[in-house]
Amino acid sequence: MARRTINVDVLARVEGEGALRLVIQDGKLRNAELRIFEPPRFFEAFLRGRACMEVPDITARICGICPVAYQMSAVHAMEDALGISITPEIRALRRLLYCGEWIESHVLHMYMLHAPDFLGYDGAIEMAKDHPDVVRQGLALKKTGNEILRLLGGREIHPINVRVGGFYRVPNRRELRGLRDALQRARDASLSTVKLVAGFDFPSVERDYEFVSVHHPDEYPFNEGRVVSNKGLNITPQQYDANFEEFHVKRSNALHSRRVGHGAYLTGPLARYSLNSSLLSPLAREAAREAGLGPTCNNPFRSIVIRAVEVVYAFDEALRIIDAYEEPDRAFVDTPIRAGIGCAATEAPRGMLYHRYRVDAAGTVMEAKIVPPTSQNQPSIEEDLRDFASRWLELPDDRLSHLCEQAIRNHDPCISCATHFLKLDVVRA
Amino acid sequence: MREKSQDPSPQASATRGGGVLSPSLRPGLILCLGNPDRGDDGVGHLVGLLLREQVPQHVVIEYQDGSALELLERLHGVDSALFVDAALTGAPPGTVHVFDCTAGDMPAAKPGASSHGLGIAEAIAMARVLHELPRVCRLYAIEGVNFTPGASISAAVRVAAEKLAAMLACAAMV
Numbered sequence: 001m002a003r004r005t006i007n008v009d010v011l012a013r014v015e016g017e018g019a020l021r022l023v024i025q026d027g028k029l030r031n032a033e034l035r036i037f038e039p040p041r042f043f044e045a046f047l048r049g050r051a052c053m054e055v056p057d058i059t060a061r062i063c064g065i066c067p068v069a070y071q072m073s074a075v076h077a078m079e080d081a082l083g084i085s086i087t088p089e090i091r092a093l094r095r096l097l098y099c100g101e102w103i104e105s106h107v108l109h110m111y112m113l114h115a116p117d118f119l120g121y122d123g124a125i126e127m128a129k130d131h132p133d134v135v136r137q138g139l140a141l142k143k144t145g146n147e148i149l150r151l152l153g154g155r156e157i158h159p160i161n162v163r164v165g166g167f168y169r170v171p172n173r174r175e176l177r178g179l180r181d182a183l184q185r186a187r188d189a190s191l192s193t194v195k196l197v198a199g200f201d202f203p204s205v206e207r208d209y210e211f212v213s214v215h216h217p218d219e220y221p222f223n224e225g226r227v228v229s230n231k232g233l234n235i236t237p238q239q240y241d242a243n244f245e246e247f248h249v250k251r252s253n254a255l256h257s258r259r260v261g262h263g264a265y266l267t268g269p270l271a272r273y274s275l276n277s278s279l280l281s282p283l284a285r286e287a288a289r290e291a292g293l294g295p296t297c298n299n300p301f302r303s304i305v306i307r308a309v310e311v312v313y314a315f316d317e318a319l320r321i322i323d324a325y326e327e328p329d330r331a332f333v334d335t336p337i338r339a340g341i342g343c344a345a346t347e348a349p350r351g352m353l354y355h356r357y358r359v360d361a362a363g364t365v366m367e368a369k370i371v372p373p374t375s376q377n378q379p380s381i382e383e384d385l386r387d388f389a390s391r392w393l394e395l396p397d398d399r400l401s402h403l404c405e406q407a408i409r410n411h412d413p414c415i416s417c418a419t420h421f422l423k424l425d426v427v428r429a
Numbered sequence: 430m431r432e433k434s435q436d437p438s439p440q441a442s443a444t445r446g447g448g449v450l451s452p453s454l455r456p457g458l459i460l461c462l463g464n465p466d467r468g469d470d471g472v473g474h475l476v477g478l479l480l481r482e483q484v485p486q487h488v489v490i491e492y493q494d495g496s497a498l499e500l501l502e503r504l505h506g507v508d509s510a511l512f513v514d515a516a517l518t519g520a521p522p523g524t525v526h527v528f529d530c531t532a533g534d535m536p537a538a539k540p541g542a543s544s545h546g547l548g549i550a551e552a553i554a555m556a557r558v559l560h561e562l563p564r565v566c567r568l569y570a571i572e573g574v575n576f577t578p579g580a581s582i583s584a585a586v587r588v589a590a591e592k593l594a595a596m597l598a599c600a601a602m603v
Contacts, residue, residue: 064496108498112498112547124555125551125554125555125558128555128558128559129558132558132559132560135555135558135559136559139498139501139502142498143502146502156499157494157496157499
């Protein structure tokens with residue numbers, strides 16, 4: 001009985017620590033597993049007993065790449081619990097902050113982690129030897145995203161200026177307009193990024209995913225909207241727990257998720273684009289069309305093209321917000337404390353991020369639930385591996401292994417974000 | 430990180446290396462790296478704080494966690510940069526490792542590391558490839574022993590930090 005096992009002990013160019021295992025027996029793929037061994041980080045437990053106003057700063061520490069996503073889902077969920085409505089000006093600034101994070105995170109993934117796959121390099125440093133201008137462009141684009149975070153968030157990693165009800169300080173009009181020239185130049189450069197990545201060679205594969213994302217009738221989704229899918233789901237974030245469940249599998253320190261009664265689903269650029277492409281700005285829609293994207297995309301290898309289109313959109317949206325900006329009278333709305341339960345789903349760069357909190361009458365967090373996009377995507381990533389690897393079994397081990405690693409990187413998994421859960425079983429004799 | 434010296438005295442390292450700092454190595458920028466909440470990993474920050482008390486305000490001292498892309502961005506257009514960081518090689522605590530980054534005298538960058546694993550070695554390697562490496566660029570890495578979250582800096586590491594800060598301050602005043 002011929003048995004072939006491919007182990008990639010440490011996945012490269014993903015955020016955090018994971019591994020891949022494929023078992024092939026008698027010419028058939030028997031098993032494909034994404035193993036996540038980064039230790040659990042217990043954030044949900046840390047949050048219990050803390051004041052609700054501390055939550056955005058604690059959750060920002062979950063990730064150095066997408067801290068804004070954690071802050072945004074946290075403040076919206078907490079505002080839901082406290083019954084607070086924010087002003088349109090604060091809402092716009094939150095979208096702007098999210099634009100900065102999408103730019104930073106997407107550009108990092110495209111240029112430093114994913115492009116080497118398509119151009120045939122082990123990593124970005126090796127790629128930079130032959131393509132220095134490509135890497136320089138990536139660094140310049142990322143820097144522009146950093147500048148948005150620095151101005152609005154107080155610093156580019158783990159921002160400190162976000163609070164329940166708004167911001168601690170809002171920029172004045174002159175400060176925001178100071179970003180404008182750099183953003184405009186970067187938007188032009190981002191169009192060439194779309195052309196660059198659209199020219200890569202993509203394996204010709206598609207999957208019939210259930211795409212899930214936030215959806216808002218008037219805008220490409222960041223902070224607010226219903227949770228929808230291409231297979232009939234259309235719920236409020238408050239209905240998330242009734243429609244999705246987390247479960248533990250032995251091979252992963254990150255909980256898996258499934259849609260109740262349906263199974264695996266996918267969040268992230270493919271889902272977001274396929275459910276919302278008509279809501280992109282005209283410039284981003286045109287860039288997508290020129291890149292050969294239709295209104296939906298089921299080939300995960302082309303996620304890099306969608307990220308590039310979303311970066312164009314993020315620059316466009318940032319400029320729109322800056323041009324329309326009127327400094328609010330107050331940086332935040334009042335936050336009267338009350339007991340309650342609040343939920344929110346927002347769109348992190350790598351997919352939908354759900355938070356739910358229960359606070360008591362003193363504003364103390366009694367329960368916290370955080371479902372990161374990578375947790376939600378794990379079953380779909382494994383289904384990708386099973387589907388695609390089965391088609392590539394004739395390839396030599398190193399090529400098969402690399403393609404499978406690439407299939408994981410398609411979804412830009414953030415393992416560090418995903419390994420935060422606490423599962424504690426107590427058995428009493 | 431490759432070991433450069435077994436002697437805990439920065440001065441001793443300097444002598445063997447032909448001088449830790451000559452006037453031509455006067456720093457334009459001192460980047461202090463590490464996490465001050467993780468025991469000896471905070472030694473870079475400690476050296477920065479000690480230096481701040483000893484050098485004129487025009488000497489730029491900055492603190493970073495050591496993420497490659499942020500370091501790379503900071504090196505753009507800089508003529509002279511010194512890094513101070515913690516090291517863990519198995520050498521005696523307080524040993525000061527000195528690396529001349531411009532001479533390729535650095536631990537090897539990790540190919541294909543995740544962005545969480547990109548640190549100073551990768552930043553230096555990328556800066557070299559992109560011709561962004563400062564004309565003068567050195568790394569001082571003090572061997573640590575205890576990186577426990579919340580721990581204070583070990584005694585031997587603190588002594589080495591004080592000596593290194595004094596020496597860098599002398600060089601900065603030249």
